[in-house]
Amino acid sequence: MASIRFDGVTKRFKDGTVAVDDLHLDVPDGEFIILVGPSGCGKTTALRMVAGLEDVSEGSIVLGNRVVNEVEPGHRDVAMVFQNYALFPHMTVYDNMAFPLRMRGVSKPDVASGVGEAAKLLGLEELLRRRPNQLSGGQRQRVAMGRAIVRHPAAFLMDEPLSNLDAKLRTEMRAELARLHRRLGVTTLYVTHDQTEAMTLGTRVAVMRDGVMQQVGTPQELYRHPRNSFVARFIGSPPMNLMRGELVDGALEIVGAAGAVSGWPAENRSVLVGIRPEAWHAGGDGAGESVSLPAVVEVVEELGAETIVHFRHQASAVDVADANVVDAETFVARFDGNATVTVGERMELSASASALHVFDAETGEALETTPVTA
Amino acid sequence: MTTAQRETAAASATAPMWDERTEAASHRRRRAIKLLRETARYLILAIATIAALYPVLWMLAVAMKTQPEYAQDPMGLPSHINFDNFSAVLSNPDVLQYFRNSVIVVGAAVPIVTFTAVLAGYALARLWGRGGMVILFIFLFSELVPISIVAIPLLLTIKQLGINSGILRLICVYSVLMMGFAVLLSRAFFRSIPEELREAARLDGCSEFGVFRRIMVPLARSPITLIAVISFIVLWNELFLAVVLLDSAAGRTLPLGLTEFKGRYATNWPTVSAALLLSALPTLILYGAFQGRIANQFSRSTTRE
Numbered sequence: 059m060a061s062i063r064f065d066g067v068t069k070r071f072k073d074g075t076v077a078v079d080d081l082h083l084d085v086p087d088g089e090f091i092i093l094v095g096p097s098g099c100g101k102t103t104a105l106r107m108v109a110g111l112e113d114v115s116e117g118s119i120v121l122g123n124r125v126v127n128e129v130e131p132g133h134r135d136v137a138m139v140f141q142n143y144a145l146f147p148h149m150t151v152y153d154n155m156a157f158p159l160r161m162r163g164v165s166k167p168d169v170a171s172g173v174g175e176a177a178k179l180l181g182l183e184e185l186l187r188r189r190p191n192q193l194s195g196g197q198r199q200r201v202a203m204g205r206a207i208v209r210h211p212a213a214f215l216m217d218e219p220l221s222n223l224d225a226k227l228r229t230e231m232r233a234e235l236a237r238l239h240r241r242l243g244v245t246t247l248y249v250t251h252d253q254t255e256a257m258t259l260g261t262r263v264a265v266m267r268d269g270v271m272q273q274v275g276t277p278q279e280l281y282r283h284p285r286n287s288f289v290a291r292f293i294g295s296p297p298m299n300l301m302r303g304e305l306v307d308g309a310l311e312i313v314g315a316a317g318a319v320s321g322w323p324a325e326n327r328s329v330l331v332g333i334r335p336e337a338w339h340a341g342g343d344g345a346g347e348s349v350s351l352p353a354v355v356e357v358v359e360e361l362g363a364e365t366i367v368h369f370r371h372q373a374s375a376v377d378v379a380d381a382n383v384v385d386a387e388t389f390v391a392r393f394d395g396n397a398t399v400t401v402g403e404r405m406e407l408s409a410s411a412s413a414l415h416v417f418d419a420e421t422g423e424a425l426e427t428t429p430v431t432a
Numbered sequence: 433m434t435t436a437q438r439e440t441a442a443a444s445a446t447a448p449m450w451d452e453r454t455e456a457a458s459h460r461r462r463r464a465i466k467l468l469r470e471t472a473r474y475l476i477l478a479i480a481t482i483a484a485l486y487p488v489l490w491m492l493a494v495a496m497k498t499q500p501e502y503a504q505d506p507m508g509l510p511s512h513i514n515f516d517n518f519s520a521v522l523s524n525p526d527v528l529q530y531f532r533n534s535v536i537v538v539g540a541a542v543p544i545v546t547f548t549a550v551l552a553g554y555a556l557a558r559l560w561g562r563g564g565m566v567i568l569f570i571f572l573f574s575e576l577v578p579i580s581i582v583a584i585p586l587l588l589t590i591k592q593l594g595i596n597s598g599i600l601r602l603i604c605v606y607s608v609l610m611m612g613f614a615v616l617l618s619r620a621f622f623r624s625i626p627e628e629l630r631e632a633a634r635l636d637g638c639s640e641f642g643v644f645r646r647i648m649v650p651l652a653r654s655p656i657t658l659i660a661v662i663s664f665i666v667l668w669n670e671l672f673l674a675v676v677l678l679d680s681a682a683g684r685t686l687p688l689g690l691t692e693f694k695g696r697y698a699t700n701w702p703t704v705s706a707a708l709l710l711s712a713l714p715t716l717i718l719y720g721a722f723q724g725r726i727a728n729q730f731s732r733s734t735t736r737e
């Protein structure tokens with residue numbers, strides 16, 4: 059097992075595109091870290107540079123205590139699970155899993171033993187004589203993991219391995235992955251665009267955007283203390299509501315909403331105010347400082363355990379996707395599954411001061427000082 | 433109610449419902465149309481099959497006739513099954529020599545073409561960058577140039593290289609004659625294989641040549657077979673370059689030899705037919721043996737998983 063370190067890693071393609079920009083990231087030995095972000099953010103490129111499938115333009119990648127920039131992929135002692143599994147179609151499951159061992163000159167008995175052990179771990183014993191085209195998606199995924207496991211590598215690299223599976227299977231495989239990691243304890247770098255996978259699987263999560271690392275921390279840190287508005291909207295489903303606000307002499311106001319929150323630095327600036335869907339409460343403000351606004355229910359999604367309500371208000375909401383601030387018209391709230399809400403209903407929504415996240419309207423960075431709540 | 437009205441009401445009560453009658457008629461009409469369509473389809477297929485097979489069957493009929501029989505009735509069936517013409521061809525020592533030369537020439541050229549094209553196709557598909565496009569264009573251009581234009585320069589080049597053996601000349605030229613087609617087909621196939629397979633193998637410790645040998649070639653069985661079979665068929669029947677490049681009877685291949693054969697038996701068409709049918713046998717057998725894999729490759733090229 060080994061640690062993985064990105065030391066100022068940059069990847070510049072021939073056409074000038076900077077896919078990864080000055081990436082600094084430390085992955086300690088045994089950690090399961092997630093690289094998450096929208097398509098094109100550089101997470102897969104970063105993973106492929108660790109694998110040796112992409113050259114590093116600047117900086118260095120360190121595996122254990124070895125700089126591996128110039129080391130061939132086959133000599134880095136990392137195993138990769140691809141998005142489309144990359145199983146060899148002309149080989150049986152047994153031969154696919156035995157392949158890495160045979161490439162290393164392992165003896166036949168040891169190959170059989172290694173494959174058998176991995177097959178048992180993944181429940182593949184009955185499938186060893188089949189070919190990939192005779193397997194379901196979930197079975198193929200497990201064979202791909204088995205091929206990675208047999209090598210006992212220093213690190214696992216996983217490139218969106220669950221993205222081709224249906225929702226139910228994805229949930230099962232997530233649990234399987236978590237179980238495997240607990241059992242094997244191998245350093246794992248896992249790439250996904252699905253923030254649910256990111257929140258549930260990883261010890262830590264690194265959010266990327268346009269090649270730049272936005273924030274790295276535990277799932278709870280990212281959820282509760284997003285460093286900027288992009289992380290705030292990306293982590294959490296439904297995403298955080300962002301609204302325009304103003305800091306006026308230390309008082310925070312949301313445009314179009316009633317109430318103000320005091321205790322902020324005495325400055326005047328435009329801000330973005332973030333409120334998680336579960337932070338909204340129906341009815342007037344409770345104890346302590348809060349903000350409230352009248353809203354009209356537009357869409358109700360009853361999910362059983364919870365009810366997601368989309369409502370409309372004249373306070374201008376903000377979508378920071380693609381770095382463009384676009385005025386949206388609807389907000390989202392999450393209520394208990396027993397809540398009865400009807401389309402067209404008018405209701406007063408409130409959120410307490412402690413639930414507000416405030417970001418600079420220009421830079422999107424979170425304001426460091428939080429207000430003193432009553 | 434008038435009498436006419438009563439009669440109409442009584443008739444309506446006992447007759448089937450209007451929509452049931454319409455449905456039955458519609459069903460009969462649909463069946464008739466379907467039958468007509470199927471008949472037309474099989475008729476067209478039958479005509480096409482007969483049109484394709486007729487020349488071969490006619491040649492077989494001619495080959496089983498005697499010369500007087502043929503002169504009397506060229507288009508008719510033979511009076512009895514007769515293999516004398518086939519025996520005459522097979523017992524002719526010159527024919528056996530031509531056959532031997534064809535086997536040597538094509539037997540050497542086809543493996544050279546196949547082996548080289550598979551290697552080159554993979555390299556152009558996966559290992560070369562922009563430089564590969566230039567080479568690819570050269571191969572593509574070579575397919576567009578009629579062979580008759582380059583035949584004389586080819587002969588001069590062969591002579592300058594000092595290659596005097598007819599068989600060796602043909603092996604060299606035949607090996608490159610099919611190269612353009614073979615490389616293009618090979619490259620197209622290797623481009624269709626996901627790059628991830630190569631990357632996965634490299635990560636597992638496989639060398640670049642190991643990837644080619646252990647992963648790519650096993651996957652390429654169908655296109656390799658297609659290249660080999662098509663090359664064999666084309667080269668086995670090749671006549672023009674044999675005429676240009678061979679300046680002695682020693683290296684004559686079967687197609688060239690058979691033209692002389694025809695000259696010798698200026699009017700013995702039954703014997704000529706027997707000779708042509710026998711010369712086509714190897715290609716027919718080869719295609720028959722591998723037609724499954726060839727059809728598989730063609731269907732793969734038109735459907736994607």
